[in-house]
Amino acid sequence: MSKMSHINVIEKYDEHRDAIHHLLSSILSCFADAKMFEQNQQELSEQLKSLCDYYPFISLLYLLDAKGKQISMNVPGSYFKHSPQTGRGFDRSKRPYYLLAANSDSVVITEPYLSSVRRELCLSATIKMNNDDGTTKGYIVLDIDLAATISFLTGDSKRIHFDPYFKAVYSLIVVGLFSVALLLLYLAGKECWEVLQTLLSSEEGKLLPFGVVIYLTLALAIFDLGKTTLEEEVLLYKDILRHSSTRRTITRFIAAIIIAVSIEALLMIFKSALKESGEYIIQAVWIILAAGFLLLCMAVYVYLGSKAEALLLKRKNHKDS
Incomplete structure (x- = not known):
């Protein structure tokens, strides 16, 4: 931070x-x-x-x-x-x-x-x-x-002395996440090369690109998680005494998870369409419902959090006046 x-x-x-x-x-x-x-x-x-x-x-x-x-x-x-x-x-x-x-x-x-x-x-x-x-x-x-x-x-003097150590730990975590994302990108490139060498007309060839997409999706989710951690905990100032800062961090993390889950559901639907068997369609529907539920919960959390902060600010202004 x-x-x-x-x-x-x-x-x-x-x-x-x-x-x-x-x-x-x-x-x-x-x-x-x-x-x-x-x-x-x-x-x-x-x-x-x-x-x-x-x-x-x-x-x-x-x-x-x-x-x-x-x-x-x-x-x-x-x-x-x-x-x-x-x-x-x-x-x-x-x-x-x-x-x-x-x-x-x-x-x-x-x-x-x-x-x-x-x-x-x-x-x-x-x-x-x-x-x-x-x-x-x-x-x-x-x-x-x-x-x-x-x-x-505000009683924040002692915590400031630990900030360099907190930043160092978060920085190590971010480096680890970025390393995993790079590894997944490498695997995606390797998988893509194998796809090019496979006969795309075969049934097996139709499903091979999904391996590439899965690697890329995981790399995207992990990279976004590392980027969010870097910005929230190392680069940006976050007032831990203000609820809006915590709400911003939680919202960004949940949004990254919702995006990753939604992409996974979309991939399962594509797999079902290509196989023409509907094998994964039920699982995809449940994942989409879970993503929608997460989105609804996040909306309620953001709304209630903003209302609570507005009430606290209104009460403070009333006391000052």
Whole structure:
């Protein structure tokens, strides 16, 4: 399963916006101290490290003077050590977080934006610190990794660490499925060559092509299963907390099975027609009925699942309003 795309992150942010803002406001309110403006870079790093032990989604800390000029280097969080320690002397007076904080005495939080340092969606939480005489001493800014914050709030942080292992296992399974599909394609090619060497006018020759079709059908079903597994579990992001993601995966797997079963029924009907004995016609009818029943069950599942999700969304919107 891949990481969240920017669209996924924005959607999740919209769902949990109030909780995220409340959390960040409480963190910065407790963490901010006017003494930080007298601390050196090492002291700031140690102080931020202690905060990151509890809140690992914090990516950067830096200080601004009263005019919005950065007076400290970027202090990276414990899990973002690759971030460059630059920034001192940069003019941040035009940035949204400075403009918002300049007109407020409480914590202000920006809307999501693309970080110029990490190239990931982030939020900036800023608080203005005043001198004893009421003048502005400066601003403390915390940059927050938005995707990591959402994972922290939804209890998904630990599972993310296992994602590479899950992907590796799924990738091995997909390689195995594709290998079997290639083997079946080879057997289909070999069978096709034998058909070309057989007298097609004989009764035996009429049935030989069905061996090729059977190999190709199995290869199609197995390849489609491997492709679905690769897309759903390795390449695409899947929100396991949202029922629509599970419904999408189940629907794709069931659809692949229905296609394979339907083709098998069609082959049995053709065999019966060629033999003119009706030997397989009853079995073919039962397989067609089974495929139709699977299709009906899938339709009911998709319909009920979408209705349930719509009701949950309606209830959530009603609570928010």
